[in-house]
Amino acid sequence: MIAAGVVVSAIIVLIIINIFYNRKKKIHTDSLPKEKESLRESLIDLTERKAQEHLLENKTQKKSPPVIKDVPKEVSLKESQPTHNWFDRLKGGLRKTHSQIITGLDEFFISKKDKASRAEALETLFELLVQADVGVRTSEYLVDKVKARMNAEDYSDPKIFKNILREEIFTILTATKENPKGILENPLQSLSDKKLPHIVLMVGVNGVGKTTTTGKLAYKAHLRGQKVVIGAADTFRAAAVEQLAVWAQRSNAEMIRLKEGSDPASVAFETVKKASENGSSVCLIDTAGRLQNRQDLMQELAKIGRVISKENPDAPHEVLLVLDATTGQNALQQAKVFLEVVNITGLVLTKLDGTAKGGIAIAIASELGLPIRYVGVGESVEDLEVFEAHEFVNALFAES
Numbered sequence: 001m002i003a004a005g006v007v008v009s010a011i012i013v014l015i016i017i018n019i020f021y022n023r024k025k026k027i028h029t030d031s032l033p034k035e036k037e038s039l040r041e042s043l044i045d046l047t048e049r050k051a052q053e054h055l056l057e058n059k060t061q062k063k064s065p066p067v068i069k070d071v072p073k074e075v076s077l078k079e080s081q082p083t084h085n086w087f088d089r090l091k092g093g094l095r096k097t098h099s100q101i102i103t104g105l106d107e108f109f110i111s112k113k114d115k116a117s118r119a120e121a122l123e124t125l126f127e128l129l130v131q132a133d134v135g136v137r138t139s140e141y142l143v144d145k146v147k148a149r150m151n152a153e154d155y156s157d158p159k160i161f162k163n164i165l166r167e168e169i170f171t172i173l174t175a176t177k178e179n180p181k182g183i184l185e186n187p188l189q190s191l192s193d194k195k196l197p198h199i200v201l202m203v204g205v206n207g208v209g210k211t212t213t214t215g216k217l218a219y220k221a222h223l224r225g226q227k228v229v230i231g232a233a234d235t236f237r238a239a240a241v242e243q244l245a246v247w248a249q250r251s252n253a254e255m256i257r258l259k260e261g262s263d264p265a266s267v268a269f270e271t272v273k274k275a276s277e278n279g280s281s282v283c284l285i286d287t288a289g290r291l292q293n294r295q296d297l298m299q300e301l302a303k304i305g306r307v308i309s310k311e312n313p314d315a316p317h318e319v320l321l322v323l324d325a326t327t328g329q330n331a332l333q334q335a336k337v338f339l340e341v342v343n344i345t346g347l348v349l350t351k352l353d354g355t356a357k358g359g360i361a362i363a364i365a366s367e368l369g370l371p372i373r374y375v376g377v378g379e380s381v382e383d384l385e386v387f388e389a390h391e392f393v394n395a396l397f398a399e400s
């Protein structure tokens with residue numbers, strides 16, 4: 001009886017404990033959403049606080065310059081680029097062309113175990129030059145020159161062969177005819193003794209790098225302490241104007257722009273006027289990309305030239321034709337068409353870095369006799385420099 005009573009009491013105790021435990025569990029479970037809720041609330045608080053802080057940050061950042069669409073890569077990359085010297089940049093840019101011509105020759109001589117015949121060596125040279133876009137005429141000329149200067153036994157010595165080739169290429173690159181109007185050496189560096197403003201018209205087909213080059217030249221002139229005015233006469237491409245605006249801002253230069261689609265000649269006229277009025281040293285006018293088969297557009301370029309010289313009879317002091325080296329022989333054809341319409345005084349050869357067709361520089365110098373003023377080997381401002389024939393040849397032949 002007593003035992004039955006103990007069992008019953010134990011059962012009752014167990015039931016009570018169970019009820020108590022379940023209740024506690026229930027209370028705990030019920031409280032979870034509340035905890036969750038308060039957690040959610042504190043998260044919202046935090047998020048809102050963060051959002052407010054973010055807004056505040058943005059407010060305080062409002063003074064920074066607005067982001068301009070189509071910022072050219074070189075503007076954004078400029079600060080992050082390590083500054084290598086120009087020769088290294090040029091050498092790096094000409095790497096593919098070097099492989100095409102110089103490594104090609106080395107491989108040929110190695111394959112012949114220094115027992116190359118004259119005919120084989122000259123034939124190989126011709127092929128390699130043509131493939132590097134030196135062009136058939138200039139390649140033939142170079143082969144003849146090398147042939148005339150080599151003794152029969154020299155064909156076993158690649159060094160002699162390459163040295164003669166190097167000298168002949170140098171001769172071609174320095175034999176360009178002088179331009180009576182332009183400033184021949186270091187165009188933007190030697191302006192102090194010249195009539196100012198020095199007015200430069202940038203021309204070339206679309207996409208060759210005119211706008212980029214105009215910006216780089218403006219920036220370089222600014223670094224030399226020269227006051228610059230830029231004319232955005234590419235009124236066909238709004239992005240080109242915005243690109244130039246960035247460069248103008250960086251170069252502390254005034255930029256003349258009219259609304260999209262305006263007469264480029266008016267922009268050019270206003271730019272030259274402004275440059276004279278505000279005592280600028282350099283006046284750079286970027287024009288629209290023109291297809292060489294669009295006679296009307298080419299004529300418009302001639303009109304820009306006429307309008308500029310109305311404001312300043314000596315102007316333009318330089319007309320720089322920008323050519324894209326990656327287009328190879330096509331660049332030569334473009335130059336010929338432009339030469340028919342406008343008095344080109346010098347060339348800018350861009351994008352030498354992206355091509356094994358760097359031989360086009362030799363073809364241009366030999367066939368047109370026009371001085372190459374600048375070469376571009378990349379998109380950053382340090383990748384454009386005054387062209388020096390000896391540097392070019394040294395970089396082309398340099399062993400890495």
Ligand SMILES: Nc1nc2c(ncn2[C@@H]2O[C@H](COP(=O)(O)OP(=O)(O)OP(=O)(O)O)[C@@H](O)[C@H]2O)c(=O)[nH]1
Binds near residue numbers: 208210377
């Ligand atoms: N790799 C390389 N790219 C270059 C060089 N010069 C210019 N570029 C690039 O070529 C592209 C075209 O350059 P732009 O300056 O817009 O050419 P544009 O002649 O003004 O073109 P339009 O305004 O359409 O007539 C851009 O992406 C430039 O960054 C160079 O030397 N090397």
